Amino acid sequence: MAEREHGRERNKRATRRALRAATLELGLRRGLAEVSVEEIARRAGVSPRTFFNYFDTKEDAALIELFVVTDEELAVFTAGNGGAGVWADLTRILAADVERAEADGQDLPRYMQLHARHPVLAARQMGQFSSFLGRLADAVATRTGDNPQTRLRAEVIAGSCITAVRVGLSQWAAQGWRSTAAEHVTAAFALFDPAFGDTA
Amino acid sequence: MAEREHGRERNKRATRRALRAATLELGLRRGLAEVSVEEIARRAGVSPRTFFNYFDTKEDAALIELFVVTDEELAVFTAGNGGAGVWADLTRILAADVERAEADGQDLPRYMQLHARHPVLAARQMGQFSSFLGRLADAVATRTGDNPQTRLRAEVIAGSCITAVRVGLSQWAAQGWRSTAAEHVTAAFALFDPAFGDTA
């Protein structure tokens, strides 16, 4: 079977999608607190126990899957193969990630609606973002030479990436989903240019 | 009894502190997951039910109480009474908030140790920060004239405040708690100066 995708994995992806879709649907309709895992599982055609094989908590199934940047992509960035400066490379990489999420059938707008209705979800989403933060900061620090001096800057740059993506998406929502999400994200990144634009 | 502090409120504060201290202590010693609310409550000399009168979840008792900026302080900022530019004012306000937390007997270093051991706590802390984000962004937007053009910038500025505080504290930890937390936070804020320093 080698490298080919197994039917196994396709089924898992399908189940995962079904669970996420059921969570989003029911959560938007009646509020996430009023929906039990049992109900979500039933709607996805699976047992309650299986739900927890996919997600640790009910909330996790209601988060946008963002910042799925592979170690390989990060290694390319670290090596400086993006060609441009650090900030320009990051702008490109993360805008691309947003585009991927947008095209992924995740239905970003509806997820953001749900998060607007449940602040606890927005908070958890922030938390999930921050789990990517460590990897990103390390990558930036490695590329810019990891000494105590540059480390502070690297952490700030990584944090600003999260901010730019978050604010970009938020503006996209505020403007009624006009244009693409990636465009708004890029615009947010541009505001940091005066501070980080000259970092090689 | 007018404006005087009631013994009532002093007791509540004491209970709150005891519960937080018990959570921190036990969490650091054995890991937060291995500690039940019942045990925390017992150690604080209070019933388990009372714990939930103070905190919604076990994790909430293990978070740093940061960004407790009153509406009055925010109103002063909005009016521009800080005298300096937007970013300078924010730097001052948030450095002062960190100083307050530092002096509050919260024992920031040990909380940060606990968060390092339990990523879920770091994530929740981020979430708590983000609940302050809305108020801050509104304040900045109001001060800079709230049109769609400046709104994006206001959101980015508010987000950067969170980043600066977070990274500043992280650096403070990385350097072995040398100097004060507020100083490191101020240094982190300075990195954003080229981007936001000229905002009136």
Next chain:
DNA sequence: GACGCAAGTTGCGTGCTGTGCAACATTAGG
């Protein structure tokens, strides 16, 4: 095609979380 292995699903049992409610204790203030 039968076999055996690996991977995934399910039911069961269990401890803990989080909350509403009503009874009780404590404090403030007249």
Next chain:
DNA sequence: CCTAATGTTGCACAGCACGCAACTTGCGTC
């Protein structure tokens, strides 16, 4: 004191999260 307000506690209960063992399904091998 007496009363009203405030805070604490016990109780009951639904739901969460997970470990475990049994069962089912799909896949490669002989």
